[in-house]
Amino acid sequence: MGDGRIPHSVGFERRRYLFCLFTVSVFVFVFSWFFFLQSAGSPHFIEHGFLPDKKLFSVVDNFKSTPRDLSKEHHESPPTIATIQDEVKEQPSACEPNKTTLKVFMYDLPSEFHFGLLGWKGTDSVWPDISNGVPDYPGGLNLQHSTEYWLTLDLLSSRFSNRRGPCNAVRVDNSSKADIIFVPFFSSLSYNRYSKVNPKEKVSLNRALQDKLVAYLRVQHEWKRSGGRDHVILAHHPNSMLDARMKLWPCMFILSDFGRYPPNVANIDKDIIAPYKHVIRNYDNDSSTFDSRPILLYFQGAIYRKDGGYIRQELYYILKDEKDVHFSFGSIRGGGINQATKGMHSSKFCLNIAGDTPSSNRLFDAIASHCVPVIISDEIELPYEDVLDYSEFCIFVRTSDALKEGFLIKLVRSITKEEWMKMWERLKEIEHHFEYQYPSQGDDAVQMIWKAVSRKVPSIRLKLNRSNRFRRSMVQMP
Incomplete structure (x- = not known):
């Protein structure tokens, strides 16, 4: 030891220390560079697959922040990349109103036209606070014509800051910025429940509401501007809007079929056919075969x-x-x-x-x-x-x-x-x-209907623009 050399064991410990330090430094460098690129959002790196999709990070964060069920920890395998990717596919993307395909102005009709028909009694608001619960729709055969209910719920929730999932339609406050004008009258429910005349009344509540709706629409600036061509009215039950449909024919109807409409009032060129809500149970996990169905x-x-x-x-x-x-x-x-x-x-x-x-x-x-x-x-x-x-x-x-x-x-x-x-x-x-559901899911009945409506918008604009050709000269006429 008198020659000043470091003992072999000491040298080995120093080399191991330097190796560990180098490894940690490289790891920190790579990890920092990796997150720098991720935050920069380089299209080149993302496009060529050098970085995982951002959604993957959000799911990983969810795994970190979600409380663990300790009773299951010893019985379930930890999540793998494959299971995380499956979760990513199911994770709904945030609703981005600026990227929506359809901007909708919805009239603030009194609650007697919509949720009031369900027994909801508003106080200071026309609309229920659906963030705290949704008024129930009656079951049985009522449900098959409940299209108006699901579309209205979707519009009310379209501006929730925490809304997840699809939003092909978003509610706007300025009608001049809207693609369509939505009339939230639960007409099918009105027919199903209130079409009979009570002994002390001359007309049914259903008829009275239709008359009030026509009077309301005819004085609105939006109706006068378009003649009703850009208005959407739901009449899914074949007998709903029976008294008012002839007066509102320029609008777009959402119907179950055209069986009880003359072609000048409803037709496939201007109107939308929406599915019934099925009343039997879904066949979940269907593994049946041709031979197993007798x-x-x-x-x-x-x-x-x-x-x-x-x-x-x-x-x-x-x-x-x-x-x-x-x-x-x-x-x-x-x-x-x-x-x-x-x-x-x-x-x-x-x-x-x-x-x-x-x-x-x-x-x-x-x-x-x-x-x-x-x-x-x-x-x-x-x-x-x-x-x-x-x-x-x-x-x-x-x-x-x-x-x-x-x-x-x-x-x-x-x-x-x-x-x-x-x-x-x-x-x-x-x-x-x-499938009608709330909250709506990707390409379910609600979103498919909104997409169908959006495909009619160019035709509506064409009709409105053509009708405006001679507006100025008509104003100038004595």
Whole structure:
């Protein structure tokens, strides 16, 4: 030791210390550079995959901040990159009003036109504070025509600072900045619950509200400016707005079909067809197969109908004795919804036959059941058919062909297992387009309807611009 050399053990400890220091320094440098690039948001690095998506960091942060369930820690594996990426796919993006496709001005109609019909009693506000709870909509068959309720909720929530998920439509305060003017009248509910005349009244509440609505709209600046062409009115029940529809014909109606409208009042060029809200339960985790569904063809509902619905009774006599076919009368009473749910979930094909009007809720019950719809309704119009090819998951049969002895059953039996499975898979892919829910989710019924409305906006603008050609010269006329 007298020669001043460092013992071997001391040298080893120093080298190990320097190595550790170097490793830590490199790690800190790389980590700092990595987050610098992330915060800079370099398009080049992101585009070529050198950095993970920003959403991944938000999900990782969520894992850090969410309280852990200690009772499960020893039974569940820690989240992997794959599970985090799956979470990213499900994580709704924030609503960005400036990037929305549709700007909507909504009239502050008195609550008697909307949530007041649900029993909500406003105090100092026209609208309920839906951040603290949403007034319930009545169940049963009322729900199938509840489109107005879901769209209004979506607009009310569109400006929430903490809103997550899609917002194809956002509410604006300045009507001159809006693409459309939304009229929040729960007309289907008004018809369903208030169309009968009380003994002490001359007209029903439903009729009175329609009259008040027409009077209200005609004095509004927005209606006078456009003649109502950019106004959106919901009348999903075929009998809703029955007294006012002829007076409001320039507007855009959102309907279930055109069965009770003359073509000059409602037509596919200016109006929107919206889906019914299905009343049977969804078929979650559907792992059924062609062979595991024992019923070939299913129908349960009202058989004796008027107008175009006469075909139901004709088909009943043609099909009632066919093997593997269920064709019977049914209603929602006495457990009817549960019976229909079980029946549709057990069937390969479900009949959707015209009733009093061309459409019915049965089509959307079939979609929710992944039961391939067989549509027999020559005048039917379908929701968002300009972007959705129904022939990929539905069978269409002309009424004249369906009434031929043996035609329908032969057609259905000719469809192979492979063809059915392809349609069944497609039903599972598109069923979310027909789901009404709050909060709304990506491309569900609410968002699909807003997109359908937005596709009509250029046509509305064309009509308004053409009508303005001679406005100045008309003003100058003596």
